[in-house]
Amino acid sequence: MAEPLIRMQNIRKSYGRVQALEDANFHVNEREIVGLLGDNGAGKSTLIKVLSGAVPLTSGDIFIRGKKVTLRSTSDAIAQGIETIYQDSALVTQLSIARNLFLGREPIKPPRFLNRMDQEAMNTVARDLLKQVGISKNIPPTTPIGSLSGGERQAVAIARAMHFDSDLIILDEPTNNLGVAETQGVLSFVRSARDSGHSCIFIAHNIHHVFQVVDRIVVMRRGKVVADDIDPKKTTVTEVERIITGMSDKEIRDAIADGKPPH
Amino acid sequence: MTRTETAPPLAGSATHQTRRSVRLPAETGAAVALAALVALLGWLSPSFLEPANLLSVLGQAALPGLLAIGMVFVLATREIDLSAGAVFHLAATFTALLMVAGVDPWLAALAGVAAGAGLGLINGLLVIALRLPALLVTLGTWWMIQGLSLVAGKGQTTAPPGADVLATLSGKAFVVVPAAGVIFVVLALALHVVLHRTRFGYRVQAVGSNPQAAAHAGIPTSKVRLLTLVLMGAMAGLAGVIHIGAQGAVAPGDGGTFALLAIAAAIIGGTSLSGGNGSVIGAAIGMLILQAILSAMTLLGVDAIWAAFATGALVVLALAADRLVRLWRNRRAGHSGDNPLG
Numbered sequence: 001m002a003e004p005l006i007r008m009q010n011i012r013k014s015y016g017r018v019q020a021l022e023d024a025n026f027h028v029n030e031r032e033i034v035g036l037l038g039d040n041g042a043g044k045s046t047l048i049k050v051l052s053g054a055v056p057l058t059s060g061d062i063f064i065r066g067k068k069v070t071l072r073s074t075s076d077a078i079a080q081g082i083e084t085i086y087q088d089s090a091l092v093t094q095l096s097i098a099r100n101l102f103l104g105r106e107p108i109k110p111p112r113f114l115n116r117m118d119q120e121a122m123n124t125v126a127r128d129l130l131k132q133v134g135i136s137k138n139i140p141p142t143t144p145i146g147s148l149s150g151g152e153r154q155a156v157a158i159a160r161a162m163h164f165d166s167d168l169i170i171l172d173e174p175t176n177n178l179g180v181a182e183t184q185g186v187l188s189f190v191r192s193a194r195d196s197g198h199s200c201i202f203i204a205h206n207i208h209h210v211f212q213v214v215d216r217i218v219v220m221r222r223g224k225v226v227a228d229d230i231d232p233k234k235t236t237v238t239e240v241e242r243i244i245t246g247m248s249d250k251e252i253r254d255a256i257a258d259g260k261p262p263h
Numbered sequence: 264m265t266r267t268e269t270a271p272p273l274a275g276s277a278t279h280q281t282r283r284s285v286r287l288p289a290e291t292g293a294a295v296a297l298a299a300l301v302a303l304l305g306w307l308s309p310s311f312l313e314p315a316n317l318l319s320v321l322g323q324a325a326l327p328g329l330l331a332i333g334m335v336f337v338l339a340t341r342e343i344d345l346s347a348g349a350v351f352h353l354a355a356t357f358t359a360l361l362m363v364a365g366v367d368p369w370l371a372a373l374a375g376v377a378a379g380a381g382l383g384l385i386n387g388l389l390v391i392a393l394r395l396p397a398l399l400v401t402l403g404t405w406w407m408i409q410g411l412s413l414v415a416g417k418g419q420t421t422a423p424p425g426a427d428v429l430a431t432l433s434g435k436a437f438v439v440v441p442a443a444g445v446i447f448v449v450l451a452l453a454l455h456v457v458l459h460r461t462r463f464g465y466r467v468q469a470v471g472s473n474p475q476a477a478a479h480a481g482i483p484t485s486k487v488r489l490l491t492l493v494l495m496g497a498m499a500g501l502a503g504v505i506h507i508g509a510q511g512a513v514a515p516g517d518g519g520t521f522a523l524l525a526i527a528a529a530i531i532g533g534t535s536l537s538g539g540n541g542s543v544i545g546a547a548i549g550m551l552i553l554q555a556i557l558s559a560m561t562l563l564g565v566d567a568i569w570a571a572f573a574t575g576a577l578v579v580l581a582l583a584a585d586r587l588v589r590l591w592r593n594r595r596a597g598h599s600g601d602n603p604l605g
Contacts, residue, residue, distance in 0.1 A: 054479075075481035089475035094539040095468060103469060104480035106462045115461040 003066040004029045005199050006051070006082075006168055011060035013046050020046040022223040024060075028168060033190060033200045035214035035232070037207065037244055042220040044203055048170055051201075052084035053077035064167075078104070081167035083160075087176055090157040093146035098126035100145050101160045129159045133189065151182030158189055162198060169193060170201045175209045187213045207237050219243045289533045289540070292584070293548040296531075300552060304559045311562055320554050321448075322441035326351075326502040326509075326518070328550040329447060330525035331532075332454050333498030335546045336491040338529055339458070340471040341538025342397035344492060346386060347499045348522035349408035354379040354503030355513040356416045362423030362507075371423075372504040379500015380493050382408060387489035397492065405522075413515060422512035443505050447547070450498075455543035467491060471538030520574075527574060528553055531581040553577060 004027040013021040021043050028034050038044045049055040051062065053071035062069055064080055071077045077084070091100045099106075099122065107118040126141030133155040145153060154174050161169040171190065175183045190200055190213050204210050210217065210232070217230035217240060227243050305312040330347045337344045358375030362368055382404070389400045458464035469477040470487045478484050502521070507513060530536065531552055532545025556577065557570050 052479075073481075074479055075483075078481045084479060086475070086479055089473060089479055092469050092473040092476050092539075094472040095465075099465060099469075103477065104482045106465060108462060115463055117460060117462050117465055119460075 002029075003063075005032075005065060007063040007066075008047070008051065009061045009063070011047065011050060011062075012058045013050060013055065014058050019223055021050070021057075021060075024220070024223065024225050026218060026225055026228065028199050028201060031194055031197060031199060032216060033194050033202055033214045035210035035217040036201055036203045036220065037210060037217060037240065038220035039244055041222075042244075043223040044220055045172070046223075047220065048084065048172060048201070048203065051077070052082060052170060054084075075104075078164075078166075081165070082170065083164070083166035083168070084170040085154070085157040085161065085172065085174065087173040091145045091153055094144060096142045096144055097130065097139070097148070097156055098122040098141035100156060101126050101129060101141075101163065103160070105164065125163070129163055130156075133159045149182065150178050151185050154178075154186045155189055158186075158193060162193055162196065166198060168199045168201065170203075172203050173205065174202070175204055175206060183209060207240060211237060221246055289542045290545040290548060292588070293532045293542075293545045293552065297548050297552050297555070300555055304555060304562075308559065308562045311559055316558070316562075318441060318444065320551065320558050321444035323558065324547075324550045324554040325441065325443035325447035326506055327521045327524040327554075328528065328547055329450065329498045329502040329505075330495075330521050331528040331546040331550045332447075332451055332543050333491075333495035334522075334525040334529045335532075335534050335541040335543050336454075336458065336464075336467055337397065337495050338471075338526070338534050338536060339467050339538060339541035340488050340491050341474070342390070342488060342491070343526065343536075344383075344386065344397055344401050344495045345522055346382070346401040346405035346408055347495055347525055348518045348520065349405050349412065350379050350382045350496050350499040351503045351506070351518040351521050352513065353382065353408050353412040353415070354500035355506045355517065356412050356421055356503075358504050358507050359421040359423040359513050360415060363421065368423075372508075375504040375507070376497055376500040379503060380497035383493040383496020383499075384489070386496065387492035390488060390492065391485045397488075416513065416515065418515055420512050420514040423507065443509060446501075446505065451543055451547040458541065458543055463487075463490065468539055468541075472540070520571075524550070524553060524574065527578040527581070530578060530585070533585065535585070549581075 006026075006028040008024065008026040011021050011024040011026070012019070024043065024047055026047060036044050036047070046055070050057045051071070053074045053076045056072065062071060069076075069080055071080065071082075074084075092103065095103075098119070102122050102125075107121050109116045109118040123141045130139060130141060139148075145156065148156065154171075158169065158171070158174075174186050174190070178186065187209065190202065193200060194215075202210060202214055214232055217227070217232055217235075218225060219227040219230065219240065221244065226246070230240060230243070301312070301317075310316060330351065334344065334347065354375045357378045358371045361371035361374055366374070386397065386401055386404055389395070389404070390397050393400065458467065466477070466482050466487050469480075469482060470484045474484055477487075499521075503513070503518070506517065510517075525546075528549035529541065529546040531549030532542050532547070533549075534541035534546060553574060556573060560570060560573065561567065
């Protein structure tokens with residue numbers, strides 16, 4: 001079998017006495033959209049934070065295309081081609097679209113020591129990208145992000161990851177708080193990211209959104225990966241829900257009847 | 264470079280209203296206020312408009328104005344530096360003591376600026392190491408630095424020999440314009456460009472606007488905060504050095520109001536306390552407004568003890584005006600203005 005794009009092996013992460021991840025194993029293949037599911041506290045976000053360099057792992061190994069890597073910081077992860085798009089903190093709302101696209105990677109005009117940004121280059125690229133993502137309608141690249149809709153913001157964030165040729169784009173709840181039409185827009189955008197050669201990890205609470213877009217579903221429970229090869233075409237939402245909660249249908253019904261949340 | 268293909272149009276993207284066609288610079292409000300103020304004061308007391316008086320206002324605005332320029336960068340990262348006035352005083356005292364010890368005045372001046380930057384560095388390192396807001400850290404270092412100044416200056420006025428060499432800094436360039444005023448204006452313009460045209464300035468705004476997004480994008484947010492505090496310290500140090508040149512001495516209590524004046528000027532100039540944006544030129548205009556009013560009070564025969572009250576009232580007025588404009592804009596844009604810092 002070919003070496004996957006990303007392989008995380010025996011990942012442990014503890015916060016003091018709390019074990020957030022216990023020997024989690026996870027992989028993403030080339031050109032694949034993986035849906036990462038799990039209840040609150042299952043360890044999804046910790047796993048993502050480890051992979052995006054935001055938190056250090058306690059033990060375990062991460063391989064990119066078979067090569068072992070150490071991700072000490074967000075910039076390390078970005079340099080390795082891993083781009084994470086957090087739901088609320090992907091973009092700086094007060095700054096323009098163009099500036100957001102180049103956030104952290106601003107082009108500099110010569111002479112370099114003056115540290116001046118190349119705003120023309122930024123605006124030109126931004127205009128192109130806006131056209132590609134389908135939000136070119138009368139929106140100049142100097143428009144502040146704050147005046148875009150939620151779906152457009154996600155599109156800009158994804159466009160940024162694609163423009164900088166990230167191998168892996170991690171989407172944290174990209175469809176939260178979006179309307180139906182906007183959700184469809186973002187989902188189709190994720191598909192086009194995959195079709196142009198990027199891999200994605202898609203995290204969402206809405207399992208139906210996950211089913212519409214992903215190639216493979218991975219489920220986490222209590223810090224472990226409990227299922228990592230679910231084909232959304234060959235399974236049902238109910239089945240996946242059962243794996244997420246670790247309960248049978250009857251147990252779920254009983255728990256709801258008892259007034260206890262299923263966990 | 265890009266592998267992107269054209270995606271289908273994103274739903275909902277056609278719902279945009281046309282954007283405002285004319286966007287006035289952020290400094291417009293402050294500039295109009297300054298012009299109106301000068302006209303009003305000239306009408307009340309024609310001697311206010313005499314060039315000598317206007318230039319003296321510029322001269323008085325220069326030193327706290329340098330602090331205001333640095334403060335804009337600090338405020339833009341959503342931080343605040345309360346210790347700037349104390350840094351000004353310690354840098355002045357340090358320069359004076361070096362000159363008393365026989366160090367070349369220009370070398371001493373350089374050391375004074377470096378001392379200011381060093382104190383800013385200490386502030387910044389504490390902010391990073393303790394993970395505390397600069398508001399709290401500088402509340403502490405303010406008193407420490409002020410205490411050190413008093414110890415170093417033995418609580419007395421320090422008047423170094425050879426301050427007349429540095430007096431070039433306070434002398435009159437082109438015969439009439441105070442040199443400190445020239446330095447102030449030139450640095451205001453230069454740092455305005457730095458804030459709005461360079462990568463550093465852009466990252467300052469990004470960190471202040473959304474620190475998490477900036478960090479996720481790989482911007483070293485701690486380093487950016489540190490650099491703004493170092494810049495603030497260096498500006499306060501430079502002001503302290505110029506003070507030695509201008510006054511020939513530093514007395515306990517000099518610059519005691521500078522930090523708050525600098526914050527007030529920045530706010531009057533349109534810099535938001537919630538971070539993300541700022542205007543260096545606006546802060547410079549804000550300082551001119553403050554000094555024009557303080558100077559006019561003397562001309563109009565108002566008792567000088569009202570100065571502190573007037574400064575505070577101006578800050579409240581500027582905050583209120585800024586808030587009202589924002590609420591009005593938000594209402595026009597159809598957003599709810601529920602963020603009290605927004």
